[in-house]
Amino acid sequence: MRLDKLCEKAGIACPGDGSANVTGFAIDNRKVAPGTVFGAFQGSVVNGEDFIPAAIEAGAIAVVARPEAKVEGAIHIASEEPRKDFAKLGAQFFTPVPEHIVAVTGTNGKTSTVEMTRQIWRMAGERAASIGTLGVTTPDESVSTGLTTPDIVTFLSNMSGLAREGVTHVAYEASSHGLSQSRNEGVPVQAAAFTNFSRDHLDYHKDMEDYFAAKMRLFDEVVSDGATAVVWLDGSEWNARVVEHAKGRGLNVMTVGEKGEDICLIDRQPTQLGQTLKVSHEGTEHTINLPLIGAYQVSNALTAAGLALATGIDAGRVWDGVARLQPVRGRLERAAIAPSGAPVYIDYAHTPDAIEAAIAALRPHVGGRLITVFGAGGDRDHGKRKPMGEAAAKASDVVIVTDDNPRGEDPADIRRAVLEGAPEAREIGGRREAIHAAIAEAGPDDIVLVAGKGHETGQIIGSGENMKVLPFDDVEVARECAAAIARGDA
Ligand SMILES: CC(=O)N[C@H]1[C@@H](OP(=O)(O)OP(=O)(O)OC[C@H]2O[C@@H](n3ccc(=O)[nH]c3=O)[C@H](O)[C@@H]2O)O[C@H](CO)[C@@H](O)[C@@H]1O[C@H](C)C(=O)N[C@@H](C)C(=O)N[C@H](CCC(=O)O)C(=O)O
Ligand SMILES: Nc1ncnc2c1ncn2[C@@H]1O[C@H](COP(=O)(O)OP(=O)(O)OP(=O)(O)O)[C@@H](O)[C@H]1O
Numbered sequence: 356m357r358l359d360k361l362c363e364k365a366g367i368a369c370p371g372d373g374s375a376n377v378t379g380f381a382i383d384n385r386k387v388a389p390g391t392v393f394g395a396f397q398g399s400v401v402n403g404e405d406f407i408p409a410a411i412e413a414g415a416i417a418v419v420a421r422p423e424a425k426v427e428g429a430i431h432i433a434s435e436e437p438r439k440d441f442a443k444l445g446a447q448f449f450t451p452v453p454e455h456i457v458a459v460t461g462t463n464g465k466t467s468t469v470e471m472t473r474q475i476w477r478m479a480g481e482r483a484a485s486i487g488t489l490g491v492t493t494p495d496e497s498v499s500t501g502l503t504t505p506d507i508v509t510f511l512s513n514m515s516g517l518a519r520e521g522v523t524h525v526a527y528e529a530s531s532h533g534l535s536q537s538r539n540e541g542v543p544v545q546a547a548a549f550t551n552f553s554r555d556h557l558d559y560h561k562d563m564e565d566y567f568a569a570k571m572r573l574f575d576e577v578v579s580d581g582a583t584a585v586v587w588l589d590g591s592e593w594n595a596r597v598v599e600h601a602k603g604r605g606l607n608v609m610t611v612g613e614k615g616e617d618i619c620l621i622d623r624q625p626t627q628l629g630q631t632l633k634v635s636h637e638g639t640e641h642t643i644n645l646p647l648i649g650a651y652q653v654s655n656a657l658t659a660a661g662l663a664l665a666t667g668i669d670a671g672r673v674w675d676g677v678a679r680l681q682p683v684r685g686r687l688e689r690a691a692i693a694p695s696g697a698p699v700y701i702d703y704a705h706t707p708d709a710i711e712a713a714i715a716a717l718r719p720h721v722g723g724r725l726i727t728v729f730g731a732g733g734d735r736d737h738g739k740r741k742p743m744g745e746a747a748a749k750a751s752d753v754v755i756v757t758d759d760n761p762r763g764e765d766p767a768d769i770r771r772a773v774l775e776g777a778p779e780a781r782e783i784g785g786r787r788e789a790i791h792a793a794i795a796e797a798g799p800d801d802i803v804l805v806a807g808k809g810h811e812t813g814q815i816i817g818s819g820e821n822m823k824v825l826p827f828d829d830v831e832v833a834r835e836c837a838a839a840i841a842r843g844d845a
């Protein structure tokens with residue numbers, strides 16, 4: 356398509372001769388081919404504007420960059436907000452997109468909610484996909500992308516690729532990084548959900564208000580006019596503020612939770628394999644046997660139900676779907692049974708709030724002791740480490756602090772920071788040794804929780820050119836340790 360046509364459709368002025376044909380979009384000069392529109396952004400590591408000459412050399416016909424950037428030999432689409440305008444322009448190129456697109460934000464629960472939304476759609480007979488931390492999951496396959504929200508070009512091209520495969524419904528995870536860098540927008544978003552808000556990522560966001568503001572972009576700017584906002588009401592001030600944002604934008608607000616006006620959780624009773632829910636929706640009370648444990652998965656399941664309803668799925672089918680939800684990989688996944696009989700659960704909790712939620716999920720099932728093994732990631736929010744230690748120490752009977760992706764930091768320093776919040780905890784650096792010790796120690800009535808890595812398959816050590824990803828999968832390691840202990844290996 357001609358550059359001037361793309362600009363016109365995006366509502367962006369095209370300075371100069373826009374008759375050239377656009378062949379693609381890139382934000383990395385190394386991916387530029389003749390005919391590409393290049394987005395030059397100031398990043399956290401380097402300034403993309405430094406690569407403008409190289410991009411033009413490689414054949415870029417236009418560059419979206421700040422007005423003060425120097426662009427010679429290609430059309431300069433000058434913008435005070437180049438990332439946003441690049442997304443708008445790219446969205447005109449990567450078409451068609453699926454008819455029903457929904458997004459989920461919040462500190463915890465995004466992956467679980469998009470995955471459950473996809474499952475409910477699929478059970479209702481739709482061709483559905485999800486995009487997020489677990490990668491891109493389509494009706495036919497699952498492909499890992501490495502980041503929750505990859506770059507904007509990957510995001511838009513994935514959306515149009517899915518539409519071409521016949522996918523009509525997509526749920527995607529909108530992380531605060533993605534929202535603040537306009538990495539996941541441009542497509543029409545029919546509904547957006549908010550799960551919860553608590554401390555994370557304060558290495559990247561200046562404070563909680565700044566972190567919240569990034570998330571609010573989803574409701575203020577990214578969703579389509581007249582879209583539905585599905586908001587979990589947990590009594591916190593933050594979630595109430597989301598409702599205000601959504602109302603301010605004129606969205607249809609659907610509140611969910613014990614205080615939810617649209618989907619109201621009336622009762623929740625844990626059972627051996629899951630929980631029985633009483634939910635009221637549009638004047639009808641439903642009793643649902645959710646085949647998953649943990650209050651937190653109830654929040655995510657009901658939020659997912661809200662999203663499915665917002666895309667027009669028949670209510671009967673939605674509630675049937677909720678009753679048949681499959682577990683989400685690495686979220687309270689029962690990986691092994693210790694030789695003593697103690698179950699070993701793997702969970703992706705990596706914030707203080709999530710650790711609390713994961714422990715609360717298991718507590719009703721513990722007859723003896725709850726043994727928690729976890730660590731904190733390196734080169735990420737340092738301030739969450741002590742509160743993570745406190746959350747684990749407060750609610751567990753035994754805590755083992757270990758390593759979780761130390762990246763460029765000394766793992767001993769990270770453990771020390773976690774231990775400040777859990778002074779009674781045991782320290783075992785090697786994650787395999789820590790998991791082994793927990794399983795070996797667990798008695799028949801105990802439960803072992805291994806938190807922080809969930810579905811991850813590697814331990815990230817070092818940074819920059821020295822970065823290595825050593826294969827490590829908590830689920831596999833837990834199974835191997837349980838088997839080794841059963842054999843009596845040392
Ligand atoms: C801090 C952060 O979010 N960084 C992301 C961001 O990088 P950036 O814009 O700061 O990029 P930069 O490296 O400074 O480069 C600036 C620009 O120059 C370009 N460049 C760079 C080098 C070159 O040779 N040529 C070139 O053109 C780059 O493509 C970029 O456009 O944009 C890049 C692509 O769009 C991302 O790959 C990168 O993620 C890094 C790898 C990362 O680790 N991100 C994590 C923290 C993250 O985003 N996590 C969230 C999950 C959080 C959660 O789930 O809770 C996520 O959404 O995945
Ligand atoms: N609704 C919830 N409330 C509180 N904690 C939750 C909730 N949902 C999930 N969690 C906790 O957070 C962990 C991560 O869940 P999930 O992967 O769904 O969240 P996420 O928002 O996608 O995380 P990330 O930001 O890393 O992508 C879970 O393993 C669980 O411990």
Ligand SMILES: N[C@H](CCC[C@H](N)C(=O)O)C(=O)O
Nearest residue numbers: 705731732735759760807808
């Ligand atoms: N999406 C999260 C993942 C954290 C998982 C944990 N294993 C870690 O490495 O800190 C982040 O980038 O903060």
Ligand SMILES: [Mg+2]
Nearest residue numbers: 465466488503
């Ligand atoms: Mg996620």
